[in-house]
Structure formats: C-alpha cells, structure tokens
Amino acid sequence: MNHLKDKIEEYRKTFDEDAARVKDEKSLQEVRNLYLSRKRGYLTLLFEKLKTLKPEERPEVGKSLNGLKNYIQGRLQNLREEMAGPEETLKKVDLTLPGRKRYWGSPHPIHLFQQEIENIFLGMGFSIEEGPEIETDYYNFEALNFPPHHPARDDWDTLYISDDLLLRTHTSPVQIRVMEKRKPPIRIINPGKVFRKESPDPTHLPMFYQVEGLVVDHGISFAHLKGTLEYFLKTLFSEKIKIRFRPSFFPFTEPSAEVDIECTVCTGKSKECRVCGGGGWVEILGAGMVDPQVFKNVNIDPEKYSGYAFGLGVDRTAMFAYQIPDMRYFYENDLRFIRQFALK
C-alpha cells in the first residue's frame, strides 16, 4: 500500500517537471500519453494495481489517485488554453448570434387561479385546511349522509382502490375531518385535487381541483351563505355579474342549491353558445345548509349549531373566467398556452 502511495507522490513531482517543459501541442500530447494513455499511462497502471490492495485500503489510495488524475487533467487543459492564445478562444464564439431568451418558470394557471380564490376567502376570515386524496368510503360518502347503496352515489363516478378505499370524488371529506377535530365556530376552505371516473372531454376531466367551504356556528343561515357567495363571485368575476340560486340536491346539505352565473362568453345573447348551450347561465357552485345528520355524525349538536357548505370546481370556473373553450388545455402543458398566465 505504501508503495502505491509513494508512486503517486513521485508521479506528481515528475509530472510538474514534465509539464514545465511543454512548449507546443506535440509535447503536450506526449506528456498526456505518458500519464493518461489508456493502455500504458502511469496512472492507468496505478489504477490497475489498486485492485491488488485489500478492500479496506482501496478507498484511501483510490481517492488520492483520483486527485492526481484530476490535477493532471486540469493542468493539461490550462496549458492547452494558454498555448491557444486569446484569438483562438474568440474564434469559437460567434458574436453575431442573437441572445437566447430565457423564460422564468411560473405557477400553473390552475394554481394561480386557486390562489386567487383562496385570497378572497382568506380576506373574509376563512382559514385553509387540507386532507388526503385517498379516502375511505366513510369520509367520502357515509359520514356525508350517503348510506351504502344510496342512489345519489351514482352521481359521483367513483374510482375505487378497494371496497373501502377510493380516490376522493370531492373535497367534502375534509369537512368531516375538520369537524371531528374542532369545535365550532369553524370557517374554513379546503382546496385540493379530486378524481372521477370520466373520459376527458372539453368540460370533463378525470382529475380536477375543487375548493370546498364550510362555516359552522350559532345561528348561521342561508342568508349568510348567499351573502358570502355573492361577494365571492362578484370579487372573482365582476361587480356587475348576474347570479342566481337554484334548488338542487346533495345528501350532505338541506336545503341544497346550485349557483349559476350569467355566461361570460355570450352573456346570454347567443342561442348557439358552446359554453352555456344557449341557456345564458353556467353552473359554478354547489351549496347548501349542512344536513343535521352530518352534524350528528361528527357529534355536533344540530339543535345548537347550524352551518353552510359550498364547493366549486377550480378548473371549470377558470374556464369561464378566462373564457377557455376546452378544459383539457390546462393539462396539455403547451407552453404557448401556459405562459400566457405567467405572473407579470
């Protein structure tokens, strides 16, 4: 082992001497071959001898041998550049080439839009809560008042992992998780990914984003729900946007409503509008007063507390806000599309 170490030191010295004598490309090549030639270079031979050492000795010697190799390669490179002179170096650069434009990365349009939504609710005193994307049947359905075999389950095209595990079909399970842990007053939004068994088309995706909201306290009424959502939609779209609440059904709210806004693409004027189908309205939110059964499931007394909940599809809403005809654009990652949303 010591023999090898000595050799390494010796070559370091002789190399320095040899290097000092280099004066042209030819002598440089000779020195290079002497030490680094792939067959008989001094270092190549030493590397082979490394194999004769005991395994525990190899790392230390190997390290200093590599150090020497890097040292030699570096010196030879420097020598080559010195000999080439400044003119040689300049020749390699075409100064007439136009500069390369660099793009800054930016958050994805959906995330930007989600932040915009979050900021409006944060401004109203909501806080953000998140939950798992893989859920149990209990949190995704049963606790939300969908008993097994309830026909309403058909409206959520669910991707099951096993009998009990599934990819959450909505962000509503987070409501349950929060209410299990915390006592009212509760004022939260739950943004996140959700999953449905759907083939992608202009208005459907198998994975998309939702923002869910939940407010629970003494004396919460439908008027609070209406006021909050009207403020939210007017801030997000415009002060002038027309909004309507329609009766609907969700197992976890009673009464339930769907919230429509006037079609931003045709403003209700086109019978052939692809976005609203000529009806002049597009559905934006599902909402309602928390069903007393849901409160019972999380041990909150429905006689003392009431609450409202709402949910909206981020992608779908972004589609209307930016007037994008096809939701799939968001996930095709065409930079020409995505860069239009970059932060200015």
Next chain:
Amino acid sequence: MKISLDWLRNYIEVNTPLPQLIEKLNMIGLLVEDWEEKEGDVVFDIETYANRPDTLGHLGIARELAVALGLALKKQSWSLTEIEEKTSDLVGIQIRNKNLCPRYCGIIIKEIEVGDSPEWLRKKIEAMGLRPVNNVVDVTNYVLFSTAQPIHAFDFEKIEEKKIIIRRANKGEVLRSLEG
C-alpha cells in the same frame, strides 16, 4: 328525464311562453338541461335528483308546475268495467321476503287484442325516445312515464300454475331479461 309539454297538458292547462316556462322549471329545481321542438310538441330534458323520484314522471312535474304557475291540476277520470272474478282468485301471489317487497299489486284485464297502439300513444312513446312496440307494452311505458311507477304486463295464459312468486334469486341462478 324527458318531459313532453303536450303530455303535461293532460294534467295542467299550461300556456306560458316557452322561455318563461323554462325559467320557471329551472327556478323550482327542475333544471332544463336541453329541449327540442318536435312536431308541434316540446320535449324537455330535465335533470332529476336522487331525492326526487316524483319528478320521474309527467304527473309529478305537472304537480310542481301547477303550484308554481298557480294552475289547477285537471281531475283524471277513467271508465272501467269490472269483471266478476276477483283477481286474487285467478292468480296466487306469494311474497317470500316481505321486508324487501312489502306489496305487490296486479290486475287482470280481459279481452285484449294485441296490436299497434293508436296514433296518440305512439306519438307519446316516441317523444320519450322509445320505439312503439304494441299496445300492451306501450301502455305499460305510458303509465311509467306518467306516474313514475314501473309496471309490467304478463300474458295470463302463460303464467305457470297461475302463480306469481316474489323471492330472492337463488345462488348462481340465471335470469333471462326482457332484452334477452
């Protein structure tokens, strides 16, 4: 759920202009997802919810509209001549699982001539997007789309031992459905 305006007029005298009618339906929770004009009739495609099986038939929708528009629901009347024999004497009905099927109703109708349905019935069946089959099949569908109550017609001659047994399927039992 497909709903024909013409059919609704069996129950209510609705003359509201179409845009206002659609607006009304939307705002009482019967969302009109689509509609088309068909030979003087208008067929709506109405979204239905899991808690509203009553909206799966024209009568249910008519009831809702009657209230929303302040209209009276027309009285329905039928003229039937009852036969002498009691249905329960002619067919024995056995329910094996009362908890799954609390009630089974049937009636025997005699002197039927199976043939094409009259024009008015064919039109209604077609409005629902189905092809008319014959007067017996069409009538069962007519009742279904009117009242949201599915019914079925059996050929009395072909009921084995004149017995109808309501039971759970046996393990591995193979069933031949109407569609074959």
